Amino acid sequence: MAVPSNLDIAQKASLKPIEDVAGAMGLGSHLLEPYGRNVMKISLDAIEELADRPRAKYVVVSAITPTPLGEGKTTTTVGLGQGLTRIGKPAVVAIRQASMGPALGIKGGAAGGGYSQVLPMEKLNLHLTGDMHAVTAAHNQLAAMVDSHLFHGNQLGLDPDNITWRRVLDVNDRALRNIVIGLGGRADGVTRQTGFDITAASEVMATLALTTGLDDLRSRLGRIVVGYTHDGEPVTAEALRAAGVMTVLLREAIKPNLLQTCENTPALVHCGPFGNIATGNSSVVADLIALHAGEFVVTEAGFGADMGAERFFNIKCRTSGQAPDAGVVVATVRALKAHSGKYRIVAGRPLPPELFDENPDDVATGAANLRKQIDNMRLHGVSPVVAINAFPTDHRSEYRVIEEIAAEMGARCAVSTHFAEGGAGAAELAEAVAEAAAEPSQFRLLYPDEATLPEKIETIATKVYGADGVTYSPQAKASLETYRKAGFGQLPICMAKTHLSLSSDPTLKGAPTGWTLPVREVRASVGAGFVYPICGEMRTMPGLGSDPAAAHIDIDEHGQTVGLF
Numbered sequence: 001m002a003v004p005s006n007l008d009i010a011q012k013a014s015l016k017p018i019e020d021v022a023g024a025m026g027l028g029s030h031l032l033e034p035y036g037r038n039v040m041k042i043s044l045d046a047i048e049e050l051a052d053r054p055r056a057k058y059v060v061v062s063a064i065t066p067t068p069l070g071e072g073k074t075t076t077t078v079g080l081g082q083g084l085t086r087i088g089k090p091a092v093v094a095i096r097q098a099s100m101g102p103a104l105g106i107k108g109g110a111a112g113g114g115y116s117q118v119l120p121m122e123k124l125n126l127h128l129t130g131d132m133h134a135v136t137a138a139h140n141q142l143a144a145m146v147d148s149h150l151f152h153g154n155q156l157g158l159d160p161d162n163i164t165w166r167r168v169l170d171v172n173d174r175a176l177r178n179i180v181i182g183l184g185g186r187a188d189g190v191t192r193q194t195g196f197d198i199t200a201a202s203e204v205m206a207t208l209a210l211t212t213g214l215d216d217l218r219s220r221l222g223r224i225v226v227g228y229t230h231d232g233e234p235v236t237a238e239a240l241r242a243a244g245v246m247t248v249l250l251r252e253a254i255k256p257n258l259l260q261t262c263e264n265t266p267a268l269v270h271c272g273p274f275g276n277i278a279t280g281n282s283s284v285v286a287d288l289i290a291l292h293a294g295e296f297v298v299t300e301a302g303f304g305a306d307m308g309a310e311r312f313f314n315i316k317c318r319t320s321g322q323a324p325d326a327g328v329v330v331a332t333v334r335a336l337k338a339h340s341g342k343y344r345i346v347a348g349r350p351l352p353p354e355l356f357d358e359n360p361d362d363v364a365t366g367a368a369n370l371r372k373q374i375d376n377m378r379l380h381g382v383s384p385v386v387a388i389n390a391f392p393t394d395h396r397s398e399y400r401v402i403e404e405i406a407a408e409m410g411a412r413c414a415v416s417t418h419f420a421e422g423g424a425g426a427a428e429l430a431e432a433v434a435e436a437a438a439e440p441s442q443f444r445l446l447y448p449d450e451a452t453l454p455e456k457i458e459t460i461a462t463k464v465y466g467a468d469g470v471t472y473s474p475q476a477k478a479s480l481e482t483y484r485k486a487g488f489g490q491l492p493i494c495m496a497k498t499h500l501s502l503s504s505d506p507t508l509k510g511a512p513t514g515w516t517l518p519v520r521e522v523r524a525s526v527g528a529g530f531v532y533p534i535c536g537e538m539r540t541m542p543g544l545g546s547d548p549a550a551a552h553i554d555i556d557e558h559g560q561t562v563g564l565f
């Protein structure tokens, strides 16, 4: 029987009073702030108040390199959280809020799918409690203060041609990528070129995702570098007297949002997605609360294990000091077939019909990517569990290929039908994850703080992506030298690279070899606490397709939302 649409399931689901969901986590009402129906914010006091309770097992959900459709990481995160709860291991799910860019663009929402969703999905995929808008406001307030400083005499000596701080908006709008501001008369500001990034790519978002509390947020925001003087000295948000107001604009946004799944499992939703141009993980503070509010925390890391999971390990866990107990690699038959190079999956276009023919050989051909992503978990000492996210068009013989490869690689594996069956469909996966998480943690970071920036970049490129080496543009080389001199050398790396390939070329599928990683630009996100190499043709402001989801979203005759997915 066909599964109803995500929206149908979401609109018909029976939600528990959110106070009861909070109660199941052991959160007292004094820690809770209702935001309308079915959503609450949690005070950060909960971190300290819950700290003495037993620590949960910490599970990160990643994936093989996805097709543009996404392979079900968020859906599996939710399904696994429901599955663990069903087998008597109460779990808390921790995911990111959707960006309206992809939600109204090609990809769709980020609340999961089928009977494994976080609800209310309409709130999660649109405004939720306004955190995205708060990040946008704080980011653009700083941008306005930069340009106002230029207008009022530039006392700090900012080089107008070396201002790295752009503006952001939570909309896919290619027309804003490169703009000229300050046009008009003398009173209209200083004319210069700049542009917009999507809000999820803002350093303010990454700072919010990595901070451990309000004081830490205030000092991180102060360290944000907006540009450099003519002699290469960094100019900070603190110097522009902007960090205080930015902190005030974010004082509600720093609190994680509590929602629930289709099966009333607690779900914390906090911070933004994009594991290719941002850190792509939910917040440290949400995990610190969740880690003492149940037996398992299941959190997602954007895109494939080379992207979100690498950042989860080497940026998020480095910052929080937490160590994961298991890592799930979501695999789908369709994506492994695509990795064989014989099928082209384009978002917004019908899937090639031959994709649904039984073809275990093509699954085997594309499985090089699965092997590498399992390796990427092992590289960090994390016990991998392969979750085969079952689609109705799959064949048993194709699962057998994946199971055999997982067995060969010593990884546990389970077919999971959580999309169609909710937590009951993830019971086997939950058992496998519980076993993996029971093993002593061998977690290790990929590189030490004291490695140089080029060493860190080369380590990720060669060990995680499988590159032979790295090439740098002259601009990238100069930036790395500037950052070394400025004392940023101890920071970890957040690599902006395509999520559609292990390499920097989105058309190279499987596990490409014989290539080098081209670093064309390097930015420093000193507030968030990482250096940000941009590899190949990466855009930090997506554009809308010719037939975006937005064109199919409406209000029906009953006033119900339609078309959101």
Ligand SMILES: Nc1ncnc2c1ncn2[C@@H]1O[C@H](COP(=O)(O)OP(=O)(O)O)[C@@H](O)[C@H]1O
Residues within 6 Å of the ligand: 006, 063, 066, 069, 070, 071, 072, 073, 074, 075, 076, 108, 109, 110, 111, 112, 113, 114, 303, 389, 390, 391, 392, 419, 420, 565
């Ligand atoms: N097993 C499945 N069967 C059918 N559709 C699925 C399945 N898993 C996920 N989906 C759908 O695929 C899309 C991507 O799923 P999602 O969990 O958002 O992937 P990711 O988080 O990896 O990007 C969503 O629209 C979701 O509803």
Ligand SMILES: O=COP(=O)(O)O
Residues within 6 Å of the ligand: 070, 073, 074, 110, 273, 274, 275, 276, 280, 301, 302, 303, 304, 308
């Ligand atoms: O950051 C990207 O997230 P998904 O992989 O869930 O689309």
Ligand SMILES: [Mg+2]
Residues within 6 Å of the ligand: 070, 073, 074, 075, 110
């Ligand atoms: Mg997702």
